[in-house]
Amino acid sequence: MPLTESLRMAARDWLPWALISPLIFHLVAQVPIERNRLKSALILHAACGAGILAVCTVWADVIIPMHFSAGPRMQPPPGPPLLAGVIAFRLPVYFAIVSIAHAFYFYRRYQERERRALSLEASLAKARLEALRAQLQPHFLFNSLNAIAELVHVNPEAADDMLAALSDLLRLTLETSAEQEFPLRRELEFAERYLAIERVRFGKRLRASIDAPREVQGALVPAFLLQPLIENAIRHGLEPKQLEGVITVGAKRIGENLQLQVKDNGVGLHKNEPMHKGIGLANVRARLQALYNGAATLELRDSGGVTAEITIPFKTSS
Numbered sequence: 001m002p003l004t005e006s007l008r009m010a011a012r013d014w015l016p017w018a019l020i021s022p023l024i025f026h027l028v029a030q031v032p033i034e035r036n037r038l039k040s041a042l043i044l045h046a047a048c049g050a051g052i053l054a055v056c057t058v059w060a061d062v063i064i065p066m067h068f069s070a071g072p073r074m075q076p077p078p079g080p081p082l083l084a085g086v087i088a089f090r091l092p093v094y095f096a097i098v099s100i101a102h103a104f105y106f107y108r109r110y111q112e113r114e115r116r117a118l119s120l121e122a123s124l125a126k127a128r129l130e131a132l133r134a135q136l137q138p139h140f141l142f143n144s145l146n147a148i149a150e151l152v153h154v155n156p157e158a159a160d161d162m163l164a165a166l167s168d169l170l171r172l173t174l175e176t177s178a179e180q181e182f183p184l185r186r187e188l189e190f191a192e193r194y195l196a197i198e199r200v201r202f203g204k205r206l207r208a209s210i211d212a213p214r215e216v217q218g219a220l221v222p223a224f225l226l227q228p229l230i231e232n233a234i235r236h237g238l239e240p241k242q243l244e245g246v247i248t249v250g251a252k253r254i255g256e257n258l259q260l261q262v263k264d265n266g267v268g269l270h271k272n273e274p275m276h277k278g279i280g281l282a283n284v285r286a287r288l289q290a291l292y293n294g295a296a297t298l299e300l301r302d303s304g305g306v307t308a309e310i311t312i313p314f315k316t317s318s
Contacts, residue, residue, distance in 0.1 A: 012064040013089075016056045021097055024052070028101035049094050056090050141170070143231065147201050162200040169193045180291065183317065184251060184258075185217040191226040191249055198234055205244055206234070212251040218316050219251075219258045222287050228280030229262040229308045237266025237306050253314055260310040269302040288312070 027048060033041045144166050151159040169190070188210055195208045230247060238245030250261040281298070288296040288310070296312040 008064070012060045016059050017093060017097065020052055020055070024048075024094075024097050025101045025104070028098060028105050032102060032105050045098065049098075052094060053090050143235075144169075144197060147197075151201065158200050158203075162197050165193060165197045165200065169197065180223060181220040182223055183217065184212060184219045184221050187221050187223070187226055188212055188217070188249070188251075190224060191230060194227050194230060195247065198230075202234075202238075202245070206238065206247070207244065208247040208249070210249045212249075216251050216253050216258060216314075219253070220315050220317060221258070221260070221312065222291055225284065225287075225310065226260065226262060228284055229310075232280050233262055233264035233266065233306060233308070237264040237268075240267050254311075256314055257311050258314040260312075261307055263303065263305060263307040265305040268304070269300055269306050284310075 027045070031037075031041050031044055033045060144162075148159050148162050148166070151162060192210065195206075199206050199208070226249060230249070233247055234245070238247070246265045248261070248263045250263070252259055285298055288298060292312060296310065299309045301307050301309070
């Protein structure tokens with residue numbers, strides 16, 4: 001068959017569908033055939049389908065033949081008889097296009113539901129994390145103020161130094177109040193300022209060190225993660241001992257994870273059961289679960305004192 005006749009036959013049979021298909025997709029998007037409006041949708045689609053079939057039939061059997069009468073070589077091959085053309089060709093094509101349009105419509109709706117569900121889940125997780133942080137910060141603040149109240153009559157100068165350190169700490173807290181994760185270097189800065197407050201309280205009885213290689217300090221960690229662990233180590237591990245206490249904060253990368261440790265040389269875990277029940281540890285466990293969905297762990301073990309060890313996925317802001 002010559003190319004010109006092939007193109008004319010394609011124009012006769014397929015050009016109307018190429019032009020009408022976007023209208024069918026729009027109709028399905030506006031009035032899909034679904035259970036809650038099945039009857040009205042079927043009536044509308046039947047009416048529109050009849051009109052579309054009529055247009056395609058007039059195009060193929062009336063308009064095209066009128067424009068190709070210059071001779072047998074200029075005419076495309078004859079199409080099927082009128083009724084057979086509608087039933088055997090145009091009606092199945094219409095059903096196929098409507099079916100594809102419905103498949104796209106329901107798939108897009110499924111994706112939209114998934115997006116809404118994920119958005120709702122993220123919003124709920126964020127709200128839960130904010131609630132946990134709101135619970136933790138007053139707890140930390142009240143404990144610090146109680147410590148200052150104990151010092152104010154015994155050692156006013158130390159109480160004044162402690163208030164200044166607390167002011168710096170609260171300023172840092174407010175500057176990062178909207179962040180759930182930030183680089184480890186900022187978390188270590190916060191931990192150092194908290195330790196400065198505790199050094200005022202304990203004087204020479206408390207020694208602290210931080211060991212975190214430069215290559216891990218850019219890793220993202222939950223905001224204010226170490227403070228409750230340090231507080232527990234001091235309150236439940238070092239205070240009952242009444243001797244010089246040592247707090248060691250460490251961080252290192254192990255494969256695809258970041259390991260954080262807070263270690264003390266206090267009374268040990270076997271005498272320290274309340275550590276499992278306090279606000280601080282419960283808050284840390286809940287935040288790790290909400291942020292990492294089971295991919296993070298918090299373990300306590302006796303090591304001539306207590307070692308609190310957190311393992312989280314290693315990731316950076318870049």
